[in-house]
Amino acid sequence: MSITPNNGGNNPNASVPSGYLKSVFYTQDGTPVAVSLQIKHLQVNAGQWQALELSYTATERGYLQVFAANESDQTVFFDDMVVEHTPQLIVQENHYYPFGMNLSGVEKQGRPEHRYQYNGKEKQEAFGLNWLDYGARFYDAQLGRWHSIDPLAEKYLFVSPYVYVVNNPLKFIDPNGKEIEKGSQKEWDKQKKKIAARRSELQKKIEKLKAKAEKKGWSKKKLARKIGNRQERISRLSSTLTIMDGLESSKQTYALEKTTDELGETKLDPNTKNIVIKFGVTSNFVHEVTHAGHFEKGEVGFSAKTGKPVLHDVFDEADAYQAQFAYSPSSVSQLSSTHTANSFKKITASWVQGIITSNNKQPYKPGGSANTAGVRLSINSTRDDLIKALPRYKDMLMKYPANTNILRFLKGTYYKK
Numbered sequence: 281m282s283i284t285p286n287n288g289g290n291n292p293n294a295s296v297p298s299g300y301l302k303s304v305f306y307t308q309d310g311t312p313v314a315v316s317l318q319i320k321h322l323q324v325n326a327g328q329w330q331a332l333e334l335s336y337t338a339t340e341r342g343y344l345q346v347f348a349a350n351e352s353d354q355t356v357f358f359d360d361m362v363v364e365h366t367p368q369l370i371v372q373e374n375h376y377y378p379f380g381m382n383l384s385g386v387e388k389q390g391r392p393e394h395r396y397q398y399n400g401k402e403k404q405e406a407f408g409l410n411w412l413d414y415g416a417r418f419y420d421a422q423l424g425r426w427h428s429i430d431p432l433a434e435k436y437l438f439v440s441p442y443v444y445v446v447n448n449p450l451k452f453i454d455p456n457g458k459e460i461e462k463g464s465q466k467e468w469d470k471q472k473k474k475i476a477a478r479r480s481e482l483q484k485k486i487e488k489l490k491a492k493a494e495k496k497g498w499s500k501k502k503l504a505r506k507i508g509n510r511q512e513r514i515s516r517l518s519s520t521l522t523i524m525d526g527l528e529s530s531k532q533t534y535a536l537e538k539t540t541d542e543l544g545e546t547k548l549d550p551n552t553k554n555i556v557i558k559f560g561v562t563s564n565f566v567h568e569v570t571h572a573g574h575f576e577k578g579e580v581g582f583s584a585k586t587g588k589p590v591l592h593d594v595f596d597e598a599d600a601y602q603a604q605f606a607y608s609p610s611s612v613s614q615l616s617s618t619h620t621a622n623s624f625k626k627i628t629a630s631w632v633q634g635i636i637t638s639n640n641k642q643p644y645k646p647g648g649s650a651n652t653a654g655v656r657l658s659i660n661s662t663r664d665d666l667i668k669a670l671p672r673y674k675d676m677l678m679k680y681p682a683n684t685n686i687l688r689f690l691k692g693t694y695y696k697k
């Protein structure tokens with residue numbers, strides 16, 4: 281160590297002694313940082329007693345060595361040595377590798393350490409295992425694997441039950457060790473492929489008919505009749521694919537859930553705030569994905585408490601059935617209602633109102649809980665729209681100004697902001 285102050289120092293003849301206070305900070309592995317900066321010397325002509333004071337802000341975990349010394353021949357007395365530690369303001373700051381290992385070099389660790397870290401899961405430090413407790417099972421971020429199988433393994437047959445979030449932690453999280461958020465991307469892609477395949481099938485058929493018309497000299501009218509609703513089905517399927525693109529790039533997380541029920545459902549999971557698209561076959565998927573698109577457009581919201589749709593009306597239903605019709609006309613035309621919906625035009629709000637399910641229920645019956653008025657509701661609707669939709673609440677609603685936004689009456693609605 282070499283100390284060369286302006287006065288005193290190692291010069292035994294100097295009139296000022298070379299007493300100083302020094303601190304050295306070492307990182308956790310013992311590497312010293314900022315050694316020479318932390319020296320405070322006695323000053324010339326500052327009187328008999330002088331205060332030496334140093335401060336050091338540690339930016340990482342480590343050790344601080346503080347000492348007083350005198351490197352001159354003159355006597356120096358040190359007294360009143362105090363080391364004060366001011367705790368840092370940030371209690372703890374964690375950073376992670378994608379699979380959940382801590383990026384310890386840039387972290388600020390708390391004392392005591394707050395152990396709810398990656399994904400908000402508690403780090404189990406017993407036996408030096410460092411597993412994370414996900415509720416249903418323990419996750420090992422060092423391997424990016426679970427040590428026990430997924431209780432819902434049969435839902436994800438395409439992937440090993442020990443694999444964490446289908447090996448894609450950038451895209452998915454696992455809320456409880458059971459399910460993958462944002463659904464299974466594979467299932468999503470599979471449905472998307474099927475829709476695109478149906479579209480190109482229709483396109484090919486049209487090309488064929490056009491070629492045939494040319495060959496046989498069909499009139500334009502005859503060709504149009506032969507093509508039928510295929511062109512409209514194509515453009516409807518394209519809309520569904522566009523909706524899917526929108527959902528993929530949305531900030532909202534969508535999850536898929538397969539069901540064997542006759543009816544699918546689009547709902548909010550009140551805990552994870554994921555929108556769950558529950559569906560059976562692809563035609564049903566197209567229907568429910570249209571409802572998910574309604575959420576993106578502000579056509580519907582969900583009750584934050586129960587997860588049930590809010591502002592969902594017969595117009596949204598007609599929309600969803602039209603999209604479904606494009607994929608599979610028979611899946612819609614075979615439904616019983618007041619009339620048979622065997623064309624896009626016939627799939628109307630009033631047809632929806634007349635739907636009778638296999639257990640003889642009429643879920644969209646006029647006067648029932650569904651919106652039955654000739655007005656479409658969305659999160660941008662006003663008091664007057666709501667009165668038209670639900671006339672039985674008129675008296676209560678009239679107390680509010682006409683332009684009151686509908687959400688005022690629907691407290692606790694989760695909607696697209």
Ligand SMILES: [Zn+2]
Nearest residue numbers: 567571597600
């Ligand atoms: Zn529906």
